[in-house]
Amino acid sequence: MASRWNWMKLSTELFLAGKTILKQFRSSLNDNSDDIHAKLMSRYDEAPDWWYTILFAVAFTLATIVCHFGDLMPWYHMFTAVTIAFVFVLPTGIVQAVTNQSIELSPITELIAGFLMPGKPIANVTFKTYGSITHHQALSLISDLKFGHYMKIPPRAIFVTQLTSTVVAGVVNYVSAVYLMDTVPHICTLENPNWKCPKANVFYSASIIWGAIGPAKILGTRSLYSPLLLGFLAGALLPIPTWLLTKKYPKTKWLKYIHFPIMLSATAIIPPASPGNYPSWLMVGFLFNCILLRCARSWWKRYxxxxxxxxxxxxxxxxxxxxxxxxxxxxYFPRWWGSGGPTGDGCPLSYANFSGIIPTERPMLTS
Incomplete structure (x- = not known):
């Protein structure tokens, strides 16, 4: 689902915002000395390119060594993974800057890794990490640099802060993970519903589907799931009728609100998001972006x-x-329907088997 949605989103943005994206790209190549933000930021020294070059060289070398001696994946595939991230940073970054819609590379990297290294789940998630996560972190860094540009924070201070926080976060995340694995019994298993680890399980499931089994078997011509490939075609074609209608009837205002990627964007995070997450998102979004925006616009703009x-x-x-x-x-919090009930996700069928039969003895949340 995430793959098809990203494909649909890319198709939509190329149709609806293609001219704007091209205009922004061309303007970025010109001198922006007349920009007031650029004038104010010119007082600060830029972080030199060789800082980023040395940082990349050190990180890439260490990653290659870890992949080789840690038996994660063949070290030479690091070049392919990083190249994918490098190639997609500019087009997806422009799309995100203009439309505020991000495009993840996880499906692409999983698919490529599945063909390059079939039957190797660890290698698949490693390739995915160095491909899609590198791309994601690069865009996050650019976003932070843009924020610092508008807030008039010195570029060198941003560089040092980002590097320091990344090192600290890496150490804290590792220590926290080790602590939880050692202290929480049956963590990330069905035997402990209080610690389901949905994101970790999604990562694990992806490694099995794309790594252990492989895309050739999952999406092959004889596979049960081969029709899912039509989703890529549907995602690319579905936005076109709306675009054509807006061109033919430019005065019809409600047509511009038919935006399929936004309508279906929520499905891209299922899993790990559960149906219980959506009501709260809907209520908060409706309250702030509809009621308060119309009834208390001045407060909304300020706060x-x-x-x-x-x-x-x-x-x-x-x-x-x-x-x-x-x-x-x-x-633990008391069990009731508002907190997901006995299973924690409001879905008793989450423990059902393929035939829909729920086992009589299954782990429940501790009350």
């Missing part, structure tokens, strides 16, 4: 983004508090 950041921070602090204060001491 909407600040409040959004505050909610993100609140979620982060709440997660820490809930884990260390409650769950780490064996105290």
């Amino acid at each position: 909407a983004y600040v409040f959004s950041a505050a909610m993100d921070c609140g979620v982060g602090f709440s997660v820490l508090a809930i884990f260390f204060v409650f769950q780490n001491n064996g105290i």
